[in-house]
Amino acid sequence: MDAKTVIAKRVAQEFQDGYVVNLGIGIPTLAADFLPEGVNVILQSENGFIGLAPLEGQAIPDLVNAGGRPVSIIPGGAVFDSAMSFAIVRGGHVDVTVLGALEVDQEGNLANWMVPGKMVPGMGGAMDLVSGARKVIVAMEHTGKDGAPKILKRCALPLTGQRVVNAIITNLCVFEVTAKGLFLKEMAPGVTIEDVKANTAAEFTVAADLSTMKLM
Amino acid sequence: MAKVCTIDQALEVIKDEMTLMIGGFLAVGTPEMLIDTLLTKGTKNLTVIANDTATPEKGIGKLVVSRRLKKVVVSHIGTNPETGRQMNAGELHVDLVPQGTLAEQIRAGGAGLGGVLTPTGLGTIVAEGKEVIKVDGREYLLEKPLKADVALIKAHTADTAGNLLFHRTARNFNPLMAMAAKVVIVEAENIVEAGQIDPDHVMTPGIFVDWIVQG
Secondary structure, eight states, rough: OHHHHHHHHHTTTTTTTEEEEEEEHHHHHHHGGGOOTTTOOOOETTTTTEEEEOOOOOOOOOOTTTTTTTOOEEEEEEEOOOHHHHHHHHHTSSSSEEEEESETTTTSSSEOSBTTBOOOOOHHHTTHHHHHEEEEEEEEOOTTTTTTTEEESSSSSSOSBBSSOEEESSEEEEEEEEEEEEEEEEEEETOOOOEEEEEESOOEEEEEEEOOHHHH | OOBOOOHHHHTTTTTTTEEEEEEEBBBBBBOHHHHHHHHHHOOOOOEEEEEEEEOOSSSSHHHHHHEEEEEEEEEEEEHHHHHHHHHHSSEEEEEOOOHHHHHHHHHHHTTTTTOEEEOOTTTTTTGGTTEEEEEEEEEEEOOOOOOOEEEEEEEEEEETTOEEOOOGOOTTTTHHHSSSSSEEEEEEEEOOOOTTTGGGGOOGGGOOOOOOEOO
């Protein structure tokens, strides 16, 4: 199983039936492919609708996801303007949002919208999502492409949100973020605590109930 | 007052140095014909308030590439490398605003509010220089209203009274911007007689709309 599939499968286990969920572009979006049996979620798309579904058949004019790609809308879906879309996001009506990160730290701070002087795409809806969603999950490969840790003591990049992350799910492990710092809750099959330590720059506590990810 | 007019009549109001709001999300729901015609007029030093700067060949992206803008107020520029290039070269001023904050600032502008209080951006550089207000023990940023001289709106259907329907995700910022500008110009794919849109279905009431152009 490749790293992205491990992450997506584990993220999908966070969803309960009937949840309203917002998924970021990339790995987070893959989680929708691995929903547990009997779990249906309603996907919210920041550009203004609920009931996001993968494209089936011909592209419908004017119906795209937050990345501008053609998608479908389920029966029972609803379309609205951007103020309504972010009332849903900010108002606590999204149960879970899953986003990628450039950096995340042991206090739950998240940086994922700019690298000064290099890459400044803008925050889009990310700052609203992390400030308003009931649960914020960071889903990403554990380290950068160069192997450098992305889970840090303290983010160096400009923040997307301060103390907003509730859980970090990577190809190596699951961290729960609490007021007392990070707790290592699960590890992927074959991963050791030493592996996690070697690839993590943050301090963390090994949870008493540490277990192995159950990946079907 | 007749609202349906030619594109040249409608765009006459737009002058150099004005502030425009332009609907759309990655050019979905952006009035491309109004932008193309505006490009031929040579209007320059414009400020544009919009969700994003699309791509170089689409929507607001074309105004960026043709260097008609001095400033943009947007939530995202990542899909248009030219916006980033002009920003880094000091040729274009870019104000990046969280998308939900931008929507509420525009809504506040049209709704007669003095601003909105939002938790979005607390503890980030977005909060720099802004007033933090505590309500019932929770902190919020004061974000001020946004208004424009002209809004360029894309509708699926307009009736001759100016009532608008939008299609799917082409709605996005369009209804909000139609409330927040002195002059509102709509590019409509379909124009029908007043009365043909059920009042219950109207998404933007006609009183907000000044000019309607056949898209």
